[in-house]
Amino acid sequence: MGLTAKSTGIYAFLEDLNQSSVKADAIIALAGNPNTGKSTVFNGLTGLNQHTGNWPGKTVVLAKGNYLYRHKNITLVDLPGTYSLLANSADEQVARDFICFGDPDATVVVADATCLERNLNLVLQVMEITPKTILCLNLIDEAKRKKIEIDIAALENILGIPVIPTAARDKTGLKELREAIHQTVFGKRCNHPKPMVYSENIEVAIEKIQAEVENLFQGRINSRWVALRLLDGDTTIIQEMRNYLQRMEPKDQPVSETYKEVECCGSFGSRV
Amino acid sequence: MAHLEAEFNRLLQLAQAEGSQMGTVRDRIVQTIYREAQDIAEKAVKLKGKAEDVDRMIDNVVTSKIWGYPLMLALLSVVFWLTISGANFPSALLAEFLFGLQDQLTALFQWAGAPDWLHGVLVLGMYRALAWVVSVMLPPMAIFFPLFTFLEDLGYLPRVAFNLDKLFKKAGAHGKQILTMCMGFGCNAAGVIACRIIESPRERLIAILTNNFVPCNGRFPTMIAMAAIFMGLLVSNYNSFTASALVAGVVVLGVSVTLAVSWILSKTLLKGIPSTFTLELPPYRIPKIGSLLIRSVFDRTLFVMMRAVVVAAPAGMVAWILANIQIGGLSILAHLAGWLQGFGCAIGLDGFIVLAFLLGLPANEIVVPILIMSYLAEGAMVELDSIEALRELLVNNGWTWLTALNMMLFSLLHFPCATTLLTIRKETQSLKWTVLAALIPTGIAIAVCFVVAQIVRGLGLF
Structure with missing residues (x-):
């Protein structure tokens, strides 16, 4: 329903x-x-x-x-x-x-x-x-x-x-x-959000799949976060990711403008 | 590009394998985040001295085991009492003005030499239905909605949810259901949408299916009018407080039926255990009266009013036409009512009332106007500018206090209006549940009214 x-x-x-x-x-x-x-x-x-x-x-x-x-x-x-x-x-x-x-x-x-x-x-x-x-x-x-x-x-x-x-x-x-x-x-301002550090085995697991996630989503969404959700096995978000992938497929365009900006700013975990 | 899908599935398996080795990943994630939040808050927040926690003191009374329920009932009664006694005078004034205008309109039509049927359809049909809807609905709404919005903005409603949580849990339903019911006071369709705040699909369905047992704003004026008529027929002298207590009683009955139906549903069609939830009791805040009035009057009162007017106008026309086209010496309306008479009688109503409820499917607001129109077309014309005049009209058509009582009960319990049904269809994405949402209340309404009628008649009260 x-x-x-x-x-x-x-x-x-x-x-x-x-x-x-x-x-x-x-x-x-x-x-x-x-x-x-x-x-x-x-x-x-x-x-x-x-x-x-x-x-x-x-x-x-x-x-x-x-x-x-x-x-x-x-x-x-x-x-x-x-x-x-x-x-x-x-x-x-x-x-x-x-x-x-x-x-x-x-x-x-x-x-x-x-x-x-x-x-x-x-x-x-x-x-x-x-x-x-x-x-x-x-x-x-x-x-x-x-x-x-x-x-x-x-x-x-x-x-x-x-x-x-x-x-x-x-x-x-x-x-x-x-x-x-x-x-x-x-503006030129870049945020450097404090990264969440999880227990060691979770971090190890994240590392194992993060790179592949990055490839799959062509870096369009935050791979660390996606990896964490996949480990969590959250079914609702997995469905949403499938939808996202399907919508990504037809336009195999280069990484969008927005993404580049995020990339410049998106220093996840760089400031531990 | 199916390889993306395949790639994703492979990744998913990998993640699941990793995740299952670690056990409760979710718990650890939540733990880490909570610890981090605690850590940061400790570093950034300083408490300078201890402020007196007034909210806690109020909550100790408002949500206490002893005072919680009586206070809720008292507040409910006071809100209804203010609404009923406050609405009397402006209602009479509005009615006098609007029905006075009707005479002017009639004069205008006569002067223009308009044909009788045109005058009938437009003035006696459309205008009179509109005048009734406006004069009877507007004043109570203009009082009820600001009062209700006041309690809402004050922060009282979450306390109500807190108080009633145990009851709902026992009925296998969700504590937040009471909040969706509060919304239902305004409009059941809005209440059904509000059910989205309930996480579990099972409990959400229960809340959707039972929302209708809260009298919405379209039925509220009917209840008030019926309460006044009932009291008037039962005793010669009554005050508005007993009438409001009666309305409050009907609402309590609605809540009881909600609980009962929720319980039955969670034992049969929607089996399951109620899920737990966190309900935040927000701090009490004194509402800003200006924005409160603007919001409750424009966003709610006038919004609901306009919707009622839009439905009432064509409905008034249709009802007048049905009441005035004669076939074999009887109007179409009378024919239809005649077929329903036996059934209506068995449940303590009459054919016209049942027909009015059926024709009122688009919106509950127009049930009483249709009823009046069908009675008026049958009998002599009366000026309908007060509740006494309405009572006289009803008594002339064979009403007793049993009719008024059962009309209230049927109005409380019967099928939801078309808008609500469409909303249920949209929210549940299922025809089956929509049909059930109409059948369950209607079945209960018929059963309750039948039993009440039989008991009253059996006891020889009539």
């Missing part, structure tokens, strides 16, 4: 994105745990009126919006609120598939500053897929009220990605967030 690959339709959705009347200069994915004010950030950036509320996993349907910053037309895709990208709810699959196979130019993860530790799980998982990750530390005002102090510089340093504190309800920090997105997509 339920959502087949076609009906959740990352590809249908992507086609829809491309057919929009205004051509987007960049597509940005917006991920985050439920109840982090993700929809408020979305509304704050795009000005699109959309329902927001602390309803776990409420944003089931993908919403998108546009904004103009420095003459660039940015399309923002509001992904379902999820706690991780590992479990198998329809929501988490949609979020994961979009970040992994939808090839967004950057992914913003909205986190609740009042419970950073729990939110970091998703941040780390997104960072594993793409180096072009930006952490939006929302509800920073609430954290302050709860006497929680977060060392932004230290966090940025450890994670190796931009960290922007915001209070989206009061539109605080949204300008900085726009700038960070701009820099990540169009």
